[in-house]
Amino acid sequence: MEDESCYSSVIFKPFDKEKSKVRQSDEFALYAEVKRKQSSEETSHTETTAKEASTPISPVYRRVSVFLGLLCFLLLAALTAVSIFYYIHMSKHNNILAQYTKERAANLQLLADKEVLEQETARLATQGQQMNSTLDFIIHKSSFSGDKYCQFTGNGARCTSCPQNWIQNGSSCYYFHKGNTWNTWTESQKYCEKYEAQLAIIDSVGEQEFINQHTEFYYDAYHGYWIGLYKKMGLTWVWTNDAQLERGFWSDWPDERYRYYCVLSMPSKNPVRSWRSASCSMKNRWICEMEVLTWPTFLQAQQNHSDPST
Structure with a gap:
């Protein structure tokens, strides 16, 4: 890489005793090419950048990048599938829970109805026994009013x-x-x-x-x-x-x-x-x-x- 060139106009005025005698028209231009010397750090950075630009990516890194990208995709797909499965499972669970609550309430009502029927059955059985006892008492009376x-x-x-x-x-x-x-x-x-x-x-x-x-x-x-x-x-x-x-x-x-x-x-x-x-x-x-x-x-x-x- 070529060295950078800097150009500058420099005017030199003679310093002598007859300075006052020199006319301004006698001024002259001096052109000089000045080259700036780059520092070692800039040179190293420049060389590294050029080297990196010119160095090709390793196939191993390329395969790792592809693998990681594929892995991220699979993880995202798995997360989506799990979310869908969880949603479906929870929907079924909620439906089953609602059905269970409904059937449990119906079962409790049936148990209450059963208890009422059992009490009514016992009452009717007692009344039947009482009626039989009353009838037996009346039958054995020669005269009953x-x-x-x-x-x-x-x-x-x-x-x-x-x-x-x-x-x-x-x-x-x-x-x-x-x-x-x-x-x-x-x-x-x-x-x-x-x-x-x-x-x-x-x-x-x-x-x-x-x-x-x-x-x-x-x-x-x-x-x-x-x-x-x-x-x-x-x-x-x-x-x-x-x-x-x-x-x-x-x-x-x-x-x-x-x-x-x-x-x-x-x-x-x-x-x-x-x-x-x-x-x-x-x-x-x-x-x-x-x-x-x-x-x-x-x-x-x-x-x-x-x-x-x-």
Whole structure:
């Protein structure tokens, strides 16, 4: 490469004593070719640039560049494919999740409906059993009057477990006669039998306490309420169902010298000491007992626990 040439006009003026005598017209031009010497760094840079321009790219670098470009393309294609697959998968997942939520809600509703049906089935089964029990009770009655148990209104029938004017205690209904007409022991038993009942059979302290709560003093200290206990053949104390007496609630032990073969329950401050024997022909009030009648639930009405009247 040729050296760069720089041209410059230089004017030289003679410096001598006769300088003042020289006219300006005598000035002359001197042309000189001055070559600038390049520095070593510039020379090296220039040579390197020229060398790089003249040096061809290596085939290895070219193959690496192609490989890297192809790799970038494949990575981009893979990323695009993964994105599409993820989108499709998530769409299917969301659809399945929505379907599952819908079916789960439907299943919960079916379970709730099943529980309601099971409760209804149990209720109907209970009513069926109650109706069978009621029917069996009525069939075994020689005379049964629904008017004694049920009241009929515009809203249908409402029935109680005991006849009107009877009081329920546990599984039994009791009638306490409190009128002014009194009967002998036998007449009292016949009165009870008209209701398919019998004179009261007392076999527990709780029942005796209940009896005592619903009896009251009347007339004199010798009158009480006939119960179903009597002395059979003058020998053994038995109940009207032929069961022998196991436990008594006597105020005084019966005097065997007198023919007192029937028993009264007397109003007493001490319920477990309230029985006394009396002549069966004596007229007194009485207590009847019968089995509770269980009606189907839809027919049941609240039992009236007020004291019965004649």
